[in-house]
Amino acid sequence: MKSGLSFLIAARRCEINDLEQLTRTSALVNVIGHLVHALQKERGISNVFLGSQGARFAEQLPLQVRECRQAEDELRASFDHLDTDAGHLSNGARLFSRIAFVLHELDGLPELRQHIARQDVAAADATAAFVKLIAGLLAVVFEAADSATNPEISRLLVAMFNFMQGKEFSGQERAFGAATFASGRTDSQRQQQWLHLIQSQERCVQVFSDFSTPELRELWQSGQSPATMAELERLRRIACSAAAGALDPNLSQSWFDCCTHRIDAMKTVEDQLAAELLSLCGQKIVQARAELHDHQMILAAHNGHANGMPVAAGQVSPPALPYGPHLDRSILELVQEQASRLQAMSDELETTRASLNERKLVERAKGLLMAHRKLSEEDAYKMLRQTAMNQNRRLADVAEAVLAMADYLAAGKP
Amino acid sequence: MKSGLSFLIAARRCEINDLEQLTRTSALVNVIGHLVHALQKERGISNVFLGSQGARFAEQLPLQVRECRQAEDELRASFDHLDTDAGHLSNGARLFSRIAFVLHELDGLPELRQHIARQDVAAADATAAFVKLIAGLLAVVFEAADSATNPEISRLLVAMFNFMQGKEFSGQERAFGAATFASGRTDSQRQQQWLHLIQSQERCVQVFSDFSTPELRELWQSGQSPATMAELERLRRIACSAAAGALDPNLSQSWFDCCTHRIDAMKTVEDQLAAELLSLCGQKIVQARAELHDHQMILAAHNGHANGMPVAAGQVSPPALPYGPHLDRSILELVQEQASRLQAMSDELETTRASLNERKLVERAKGLLMAHRKLSEEDAYKMLRQTAMNQNRRLADVAEAVLAMADYLAAGKP
Numbered sequence: 001m002k003s004g005l006s007f008l009i010a011a012r013r014c015e016i017n018d019l020e021q022l023t024r025t026s027a028l029v030n031v032i033g034h035l036v037h038a039l040q041k042e043r044g045i046s047n048v049f050l051g052s053q054g055a056r057f058a059e060q061l062p063l064q065v066r067e068c069r070q071a072e073d074e075l076r077a078s079f080d081h082l083d084t085d086a087g088h089l090s091n092g093a094r095l096f097s098r099i100a101f102v103l104h105e106l107d108g109l110p111e112l113r114q115h116i117a118r119q120d121v122a123a124a125d126a127t128a129a130f131v132k133l134i135a136g137l138l139a140v141v142f143e144a145a146d147s148a149t150n151p152e153i154s155r156l157l158v159a160m161f162n163f164m165q166g167k168e169f170s171g172q173e174r175a176f177g178a179a180t181f182a183s184g185r186t187d188s189q190r191q192q193q194w195l196h197l198i199q200s201q202e203r204c205v206q207v208f209s210d211f212s213t214p215e216l217r218e219l220w221q222s223g224q225s226p227a228t229m230a231e232l233e234r235l236r237r238i239a240c241s242a243a244a245g246a247l248d249p250n251l252s253q254s255w256f257d258c259c260t261h262r263i264d265a266m267k268t269v270e271d272q273l274a275a276e277l278l279s280l281c282g283q284k285i286v287q288a289r290a291e292l293h294d295h296q297m298i299l300a301a302h303n304g305h306a307n308g309m310p311v312a313a314g315q316v317s318p319p320a321l322p323y324g325p326h327l328d329r330s331i332l333e334l335v336q337e338q339a340s341r342l343q344a345m346s347d348e349l350e351t352t353r354a355s356l357n358e359r360k361l362v363e364r365a366k367g368l369l370m371a372h373r374k375l376s377e378e379d380a381y382k383m384l385r386q387t388a389m390n391q392n393r394r395l396a397d398v399a400e401a402v403l404a405m406a407d408y409l410a411a412g413k414p
Numbered sequence: 415m416k417s418g419l420s421f422l423i424a425a426r427r428c429e430i431n432d433l434e435q436l437t438r439t440s441a442l443v444n445v446i447g448h449l450v451h452a453l454q455k456e457r458g459i460s461n462v463f464l465g466s467q468g469a470r471f472a473e474q475l476p477l478q479v480r481e482c483r484q485a486e487d488e489l490r491a492s493f494d495h496l497d498t499d500a501g502h503l504s505n506g507a508r509l510f511s512r513i514a515f516v517l518h519e520l521d522g523l524p525e526l527r528q529h530i531a532r533q534d535v536a537a538a539d540a541t542a543a544f545v546k547l548i549a550g551l552l553a554v555v556f557e558a559a560d561s562a563t564n565p566e567i568s569r570l571l572v573a574m575f576n577f578m579q580g581k582e583f584s585g586q587e588r589a590f591g592a593a594t595f596a597s598g599r600t601d602s603q604r605q606q607q608w609l610h611l612i613q614s615q616e617r618c619v620q621v622f623s624d625f626s627t628p629e630l631r632e633l634w635q636s637g638q639s640p641a642t643m644a645e646l647e648r649l650r651r652i653a654c655s656a657a658a659g660a661l662d663p664n665l666s667q668s669w670f671d672c673c674t675h676r677i678d679a680m681k682t683v684e685d686q687l688a689a690e691l692l693s694l695c696g697q698k699i700v701q702a703r704a705e706l707h708d709h710q711m712i713l714a715a716h717n718g719h720a721n722g723m724p725v726a727a728g729q730v731s732p733p734a735l736p737y738g739p740h741l742d743r744s745i746l747e748l749v750q751e752q753a754s755r756l757q758a759m760s761d762e763l764e765t766t767r768a769s770l771n772e773r774k775l776v777e778r779a780k781g782l783l784m785a786h787r788k789l790s791e792e793d794a795y796k797m798l799r800q801t802a803m804n805q806n807r808r809l810a811d812v813a814e815a816v817l818a819m820a821d822y823l824a825a826g827k828p
Contacts, residue, residue: 002494004517007510010498010822014506080416084424090504092428093563094760096421097752103418149507268510335518338511340781346508364761367754 005299008334012292018149019288021089023281024082025144026153029160030274031078032137036069036164037267039137040171042068043130043261046116047175048252051125051182056252065113072106079103083135091147098140105133123179128378130175134168146356150284151348156277158355163273166204167266173197174250174259180239181252191240196389198236203394207355212273219272223265231258295334365399419713419745422752426706432563433702435503437695439558440571444688445492446551447578449485451681453551455674456482456586457544460530461589461655462535462666465596470666479527485518493517505561512554519547537593542792546587548582560770564698565762570691571765573625577687580618581680586620587611588673594653595666606652610803612650617808625766626687633686637679645672772810779813 042064042173049057079099113130115121127233141164145157176197180186235255239247329333362384369380388398456478463471493513496503503509526543529535555578559571590611594600623631649669655660778797783794802812 001490001519002498004514004521007493007498007514007517009512011510013498014503014510018507076415079421082423082424084416084427089428093425093432096425096428097749097756100418100421100425101749101753102422103416104746107418196539224427255444332518335511335515339515340784342508343777346774347781350774360764362759363757367757367761370754385456 003299003302004335005295005302008338009295009299011290011338012288012295014284015149016292017088018286019153019281019285022144022148022150022153023278023285025095025147026157026274026277026281028078028082028140029144029157029277031071031075031269032141033164033267033270033274035068035075036134036137037263037270038068038071039130039134040065040168040174040263043127043134043171044178044256044260046126046130047123047179048256048310050116050119050121050126051179051252052249054119056182058154059117072109076103076106085329090149091143095140095143095147098136098143102133102136102140105136106367109133110395123183127172127179130171131172132378134171138168142356142359144355149349151345151352153280153284154349154352155211156213156273156280158352159208160270160273160277161356162204162207162211163266163270166201166208167203167263167270169197169201169204169257170263172268173201174256177235177239177259178252178256179366181235181247181255182249184247184249185245186239186247191244192389194236194240196385200395201242211352211355213276216269216276220266220269223269224262225265228258228261228265232262245378298334361396361399361403365402368402417716418712418749419709419716422745422748422785423709423713425711425752426702429563430699430702430706432504433567433695433699435742436558436562436564436567437692437699439509439561440567440688440691440695442492443498443555443558443571443574443691444685445485445489447681447684447688449482449489450548450551450578450685451581451677452478452482452485453544453548454588454677455584457541457548457585458588458592458670458674460540460544461593462670464530464533464535464540466663466666468533470596475530486523490520504559504563507538509539509554509557509561512550514556516547516550516554519550524546537597538751541586541589541593542669546792548585552578552582556698556770556773563759563763565759565766567691567694567698568763568766569625570627570687570694572770573622573630573769574687574691576621576625577680577684580615580622582682583611583618584673584677584680585617587615587679588670591649591653591673592666592670595649595661595669596663598661598663600653600658600661605658606803608650608654610799614809627690628677630683630687630690634680634683637683638676639679642672642675642679646676677717697772712745712748743748775810775813775817779816782816 042061045057045061045064049061057411082099109127112121112126116126138161141157141161145154145161148154148157157302173194176190176194180190180194205220208220212220231254235251235258238244238251365384366377366380369375369383370377373380373383375383384395384398384402387393388395391398456475459471459475459478463475496513498510522543525533526540530540550576555571555575559568562568562571586607590604590608594604594608619634622634643665645668649665649672650659652665669716671780776795779798780791780794783789783797784791787794787797789797798809798812798816802809805812
């Protein structure tokens with residue numbers, strides 16, 4: 001019959017298994033980061049190429065496509081290494097569905113590239129296709145962050161997801177700005193969209209800061225070169241000032257270079273974050289294994305005791321305490337220690353995960369609009385974003401307001 | 415290389431695996447229910463025995479102990495059947511730690527019974543030991559409810575946990591009332607504690623009603639015999655009325671019988687709930703398997719297509735759509751369908767789980783008091799309950815207030 005101690009050991013094994021799974025997921029997140037980075041650049045280059053009617057970046061584009069293909073192969077190989085047969089990955093149903101979506105979008109990429117090369121797709125439509133694919137890739141990262149059971153690792157994954165999301169808004173700003181400068185004109189609606197992208201970046205970076213380590217915050221601060229930031233803000237000011245209408249198409253190149261410089265610096269922070277994530281997983285596994293070993297030693301001692309090892313002279317055998325008084329006390333302590341540790345972990349985890357709720361609110365509001373207004377996912381998101389921009393409110397606040405109105409939306413159905 | 419479709423299939427497999435695990439956990443919950451029921455009765459009988467200085471229930475007690483031992487053996491056998499080696503049970507770390515605690519408490523039961531038989535333990539202390547063990551058993555049920563990933567099953571598990579918790583408060587009322595009547599006297603503090611037990615039952619049964627099916631609500635209503643309820647309320651009124659001081663010890667037997675009649679009726683509802691839970695798990699597995707089969711058929715069709723099956727005359731082979739136009743559309747639909755289904759499940763799950771937050775709040779507040787006030791778990795709970803009784807507030811509200819005061823509690827430390 002299994003003892004309490006053997007269940008403590010089983011609990012530790014589950015913990016170690018969770019940690020090993022987190023290590024694999026963290027490695028996957030890292031590979032996703034590489035592909036996202038390459039795609040963000042391809043999106044920017046494609047936009048300049050399309051915006052300038054093929055006059056700019058005609059040479060860089062195929063080179064960047066090749067880089068993307070390499071990163072895609074690397075990611076597909078990582079997907080192939082995932083254990084999809086066992087069916088016992090916690091959160092597996094969600095994670096694998098997200099991956100299925102990503103693979104479906106990746107399969108459509110060659111066709112999109114043909115359209116871009118032939119210049120028979122609008123810059124905005126090409127951007128939208130890239131945005132959709134990258135959003136799918138970030139959704140995989142989100143599921144990883146949402147499934148972590150260790151609070152410290154969860155904190156780093158939340159920092160990672162928000163940093164990647166912030167970097168994606170920077171990438172969208174690069175692509176949007178590149179197309180706008182290249183087209184030689186802007187208007188108030190574009191300016192509003194631009195400002196929204198800037199605010200979205202800042203919010204994500206704030207969450208990253210909140211959940212990150214001091215070293216990573218320091219790396220992020222020092223990576224933001226003052227010269228690059230000054231040039232970035234100057235070009236933003238030119239494009240977003242009230243008097244703007246006509247823009248100098250030549251600024252497209254400066255804008256792209258300056259954004260790229262900044263985004264490449266972000267990638268350095270992201271890589272460092274990924275390295276720390278893996279190292280933290282490794283530490284936690286070593287620690288959990290050492291504790292498992294301690295438990296196993298106690299169990300071995302107990303089994304020796306129970307198997308009739310000699311009882312010291314003068315020691316009364318205590319029938320009510322199955323492990324002997326000393327072992328019984330140490331097991332009770334272990335049980336209590338483990339229970340309060342798991343409780344503390346669970347509390348901390350809840351606090352960390354709360355920061356993921358913002359995204360969940362937006363997802364739910366989108367779902368509601370899709371169901372009751374018969375909108376596509378993209379249009380539902382656009383509707384939410386437009387309301388946020390018009391009312392100058394946070395996207396999550398608008399989502400919350402939409403969810404609060406759920407009954408009214410449903411009542412409006414035919 | 416794995417296709418998007420193969421990941422959809424893997425996602426389904428994970429879902430089926432989760433459902434099978436839920437089936438096993440639900441079966442375990444059922445066995446726990448049997449032991450809890452037997453222990454509740456032993457607690458009540460022990461209390462009458464101790465309260466009457468051994469004058470009552472001296473014969474019933476050993477019979478009930480034997481029933482408990484059988485239920486305990488059944489539960490230990492169920493624990494033995496759990497797969498503790500694989501280490502991949504989702505929520506395994508928490509579940510197994512809870513089981514370790516239960517086994518530790520069960521190991522101490524023979525000694526408690528010796529004390530009861532020798533009447534060298536106070537009724538209140540014996541009750542406290544049983545309450546602690548049953549709380550540990552219910553914590554296992556709670557973990558099961560908290561780990562369910564299917565919203566419908568989660569609803570039934572939440573109904574189950576709350577019903578079992580409500581039944582436990584009924585059992586505590588039976589034991590408390592039995593000891594009070596048997597001792598022949600009461601006072602205002604006991605009356606207050608009694609009323610608190612009544613309110614706690616009502617709150618749990620309300621949550622059960624909210625999350626249960628109409629059939630189960632109907633069964634619960636019809637099981638509450640008017641004659642039993644009238645007698646229960648009459649005895650409650652006698653013991654709790656302001657003028658009460660001396661009580662007729664002979665009422666101890668009527669009280670015990672009437673409560674037992676009611677609690678046995680509750681057990682019928684619990685058994686039905688357990689049966690519906692298992693049947694729902696079975697249905698969901700059949701459904702998920704059918705859908706998995708559909709996916710596999712599509713994958714087989716695609717593989718046939720990719721392996722050079724003849725293309726109908728006049729049909730142009732579309733290179734950009736890897737599965738052919740018909741299959742590609744159906745896969746995209748599958749991906750979208752699965753994504754929105756998982757989203758809907760996740761939303762519903764969140765709503766259901768929110769009802770488990772009340773318990774989590776209390777656990778967190780207890781932990782805070784234990785850490786900052788150096789209290790035992792029991793004393794921390796007593797302190798919360800006393801405050802709730804004094805202020806006539808819900809336990810969860812008091813817990814929330816304590817958590818809000820966390821900084822003040824910490825600041826008070828030496």
